[in-house]
């Protein structure tokens with residue numbers, strides 16, 4: 001059975017062109033880029049080229065790119081570095097809807113004696129910038145706000161956020177893992193100090209990422225050891241991964257218009273089709289400014305894991321913000337922060353598309369999912385009878 | 395994704411006995427939309443209280459639907475009293491097992507059955523609704539928790555969450571769960587005061603404190619944790635801060651902080667000094 005992969009905010013397939021470029025570095029070109037000999041040195045030059053490609057996609061200087069393992073590492077490093085370089089400042093601002101790579105670090109720091117403010121979001125998943133303004137303090141070391149939310153696709157006004165924070169003397173970090181390849185990034189005009197991206201969200205392999213560190217910003221490395229990455233991230237580079245990330249960035253940059261036209265059109269067709277075919281469904285964050293590839297839809301009276309498993313029978317892959325898919329028993333913290341009612345939050349499904357998806361795949365989902373929801377509603381004790389009030393208004 | 399047995403998958407994809415019995419002799423309802431799972435069970439009985447038909451409606455994940463399906467299959471043909479003998483473990487076993495985090499789905503089946511019988515007998519509340527609500531997030535009472543501990547031989551707070559959902563939300567009730575668990579396991583009774591405790595001097599010297607801490611850990615705390623597959627090692631005593639390492643099952647246990655605070659620290663405070671704090675080193 002062919003897989004219909006609509007879970008690209010979780011991870012993406014490696015682009016064949018990326019793979020092709022990586023392959024020689026697994027076999028004949030295995031030199032260590034730090035070696036003095038020409039065999040390793042030539043790999044070092046490829047690494048520099050990859051750095052240039054990544055810098056190009058981010059709109060920054062190659063020297064401002066630090067290669068690492070993933071978005072989580074970038075987020076961790078940026079936050080810890082920002083605090084370590086300003087020991088007199090003890091306050092951090094972030095949001096309630098961050099990825100755990102940020103949320104769990106901030107919670108950990110709170111236990112270590114830092115103070116944190118978690119900005120809330122409205123029912124569309126958007127921040128209130130006045131709340132940010134009111135939260136900033138002279139001892140605010142860092143504002144860490146994601147650029148786009150992984151669950152709903154809501155895009156935050158990061159330029160505005162960075163400007164407000166910088167005016168008050170705070171450093172700014174943004175988790176841009178979901179943004180790369182979907183929204184143009186130009187760090188020349190975006191005044192953030194740190195920005196984290198991850199390879200596997202942009203058709204490069206897993207295990208490689210990059211952190212932008214603005215030139216002149218004080219930096220405290222997370223990994224200590226050799227002099228790799230100019231001492232900013234020790235450890236022999238994941239050469240093949242970095243080569244892949246470089247190529248993926250080049251392709252992503254070339255495809256950004258396609259992402260915002262063809263992929264977006266496909267997403268919109270899927271969303272509109274599902275809403276038309278399935279009663280009591282709603283898009284979480286529908287009117288917010290959104291990533292072109294993401295839609296998060298809730299189906300009332302049914303539970304997300306059950307929907308996912310039934311879709312799995314047709315090879316359809318997506319994600320759910322329902323509690324039952326995670327170790328936790330509460331539905332997604334993002335949907336809860338948005339005040340999505342429980343009746344909807346438990347039955348939420350995130351579809352995230354990529355340039356590899358096709359019209360035929362969307363057709364299959366549009367044909368099968370309404371039947372799946374109807375079947376699960378048949379089993380559910382909460383299905384709404386004709387003319388009856390909603391089962392729950394919480 | 396959860397590792398489900400083929401039987402769970404089969405009962406999820408093709409659940410048996412879905413629907414309502416309009417003229418049911420009794421109906422049992424548990425759970426709610428807010429909690430993320432709910433089950434409504436309909437029973438039709440003959441004159442001897444034998445279950446001639448059982449149907450269900452479930453809102454929930456694959457294991458909740460499969461557990462409901464399994465339950466109806468298991469109780470059909472049994473008398474009400476025989477059906478009541480079916481435990482949540484039996485439901486899980488019928489399905490070839492459930493992931494431990496999903497055991498509460500089998501408990502929900504058992505509770506729905508009890509609710510249906512309570513409805514049949516004209517009793518006002520199902521047994522699980524009695525007692526004091528311990529977990530506000532999921533409305534779980536102390537009675538439900540004690541019962542789950544006894545029936546399933548639970549030994550950690552994490553297991554209580556797996557079986558009852560209590561503690562799976564905001565986490566406010568975790569301390570109370572640890573207390574209930576300790577009580578249920580008779581740990582409080584087992585912890586006999588040390589002979590030295592009554593004669594505890596007002597201020598201990600460092601040496602005395604060190605000795606007393608290590609004696610309490612060695613003789614009481616470690617053996618008690620070992621019973622549950624865990625262990626503890628004293629690393630250092632720095633003033634009134636006791637540094638320990640958790641070993642075995644405790645080291646990977648999500649509720650280890652609860653164990654540290656509610657059991658280790660509490661016991662050391664009783665046995666050694668009121669203001670001792672315990673910290674974990676990794």
Ligand code: FES
Pocket residue numbers: 528529530531532560561562563564565566567568
């Ligand atoms: S009160 Fe028990 S988890 Fe919130």
